[in-house]
Amino acid sequence: MSENRENRTGPVGSGETADGEILLKVTGLQKHFPIRSGLLKRQTGAVRAVDGLDFEVRRGETLGVVGESGCGKSTMGRLITRLLEPTGGTVEFEGKDITHLGVGGMRPLRRDVQMIFQDPYSSLNPRHTIGTIVGAPFKLQGVTPEGGVKKEVQRLLEVVGLNPEHYNRYPHEFSGGQRQRIGIARALALKPKLVVADEPVSALDVSIQAQVVNLLDDLQQELGLTYVIIAHDLSVVRHVSDRIAVMYLGKIVELADRNSLYRSPMHPYTKALMSAVPIPDPSRKSAKSERILLQGDVPSPIAPPSGCRFHTRCWKATEVCRTTEPPLLELRPGQRVACHHPENFEDQAPQDTVLLSGAKEAAELVPDAVLEESTSAAVVAERESGTEPGQDEGPDADPDEGSEGSAGGSEGSGEGSGEAVTKE
């Protein structure tokens, strides 16, 4: 399947495959929004919306960014398009540092980096006609396209599947899906190299969503675009992306190509996020056991947890998770993970065998099947010590289930560390 996709995106430019040249490189990117209070409006804290991101986007590929609300994915989008000023780190576009370029310095680059917004109702000026809206980039950049602005705008409208005769209509005359197409036409006007789409389909109905997803796909093939697509819908992201970054509280916790990420997620958060997606298949209604329920809500980005930010909700968290922040390491080719106890891989901190109390609570919400697969030394130790009292409980707990659980647990510890990679 992935080969098919590469073939499709392949012929776009000369030799631009998934391993093509790096178009955008982000290092240690930070954005802290100050919180001011008191009479003098002194800074009393900061919302650490984006707190140290490292990734790159290659020419011709689609990078998907997923995460829950408040994880900083939209802020990230606005930082790389330089609609926001980063607090720290660097953003390089085609090898040029654009981190702190001013408005004037950015202007020539605006041609190359465009954005598609989430809400097709608020991102189009209601007092302007479609012609004016889609033609505005030419005016701002002082570009006269071949054959004049009007002709070019009409061509663009046709490209995105709208009637070119609607040139003189106003946004309110269009439906949500059509408006999103107008937003796409505007973003494409100057033939950008990179398009950042922030939740491009989440405001649309299912049937219209599919139309826009297909449109984005077609345009990428025809025009050789590079996308960064930010979305919260994991199924949409999987459908459109070549590589996917999973964000949690301002950090990337996992960055991998699509198939590795969905077949064998390594970060527990990725695993939990994917298991939470409702599957449109009624026969799975009874298979509730596969779902990993996370306890509580995402912590506040004003005072994120120490160490690994996910440790307050993770069922595998040990002492090291609370004290040391795991680095984003390439544990498998093309799969970078920031975790001390990754799933489907050998434990990065096997010496740590004591689960945090929060993890014990979290583990109660996690189905047994998931715990059995667990490769963390701490979880295995916990399960082994936990099985004895479990057997004593006898009348209360189902005896069959208990013994099965313990057998599975010890099995997991045997093959877990070595063969977990091939297991999936």
Place this chain on the structure above:
Amino acid sequence: MTDISKNAGSTNAPGTAVGEPVLGRPAGGGEAFLDVRDLKVHFPTDDGLVKSVDGLSFQLERGKTLGIVGESGSGKSVTSLGIMGLHTAGQYGKRKARISGEIWLNGTELLSADPDHVRKLRGRDMAMIFQDPLSALHPYYTIGQQIVEAYRIHHDVDKKTAKRRAVEMLDRVGIPQPDKRVDSYPHEFSGGMRQRAMIAMSLVNNPELLIADEPTTALDVTVQAQILDLIRDLQKEFGSAVIVITHDLGVVAELADDILVMYGGRCVERGPAEKVFYEPRHPYTWGLLGSMPRLDREQQERLVPVKGSPPSLINLPSGCAFNPRCPYADIPKDDVTRTVRPELTEVGSRHWAACHMSQEQRERIWTEEIAPKL
């Protein structure tokens, strides 16, 4: 348009064998707990009559869940507000909604009932969970006050008892430290907690019918999973009948026993969840299934969207409302799709679809053309 209400009494919904509606018939006795017959909700506007719901019928038993799916503007929410009797209470552009048909809840017909009586039922026998908890909860009152109010309207108890009940409910829906959080204001809760609080409020009187209108749309997936589990557990515990309204087929598949697919204010397909997912018999249902990227399958090469956009409810296409978007509209002879409105016909046990194509044609198209692409 007054003739609608006159006719409503005599028009019978397809699938119901009863000749004349029996007023005040006894509860239970083989009849469905909730029986909606030929429900029509029309709104007069300056541009014309908006037929948001136009002849909808379905039944629901206690302890079962009905999922209503459809695009925005298909009449899902209007239906639920109609059942709750919330249309007549409010006004739309200074003109009231026109509602006709019958809604039988546990042996009582709601549309012709005394509004005071319906008010007593609302909140006690039937309750609703709204999509956006922040706008459904009052920002000026604490969560506790709002739950206490909902409880005391229907129960003659003092404030202390009611508050104890509120704490108990908050605990039941999984809010940590319920005795403290009961005094919090809605803005102090996160989105997921607000939705839990609202569920607590709607369940405080043990309603027999619970309508959840897009209960998880505003929430993140991880929180959505928590809420879906909660609704399922509570339903088991209280044995309520639940109507889930959503555009997310994944959510319906998780919760619903029966599914009703709406398009342009009408039901186009209705049946058990398994039938609707595995043997759908309406092109619109096929379109919905094809539009959805799926996490449980190998990567699809391409989505198969429904072309065009949803119809205007003022000026529905003649004949089958789906015909301008239907790739198979030309299969039935004599242009019948554009002139005659298809009725719901039985296509399997407890499974209905409204389409002019013959059963065999649809079966062939589904198995040969649609299903392999999903």
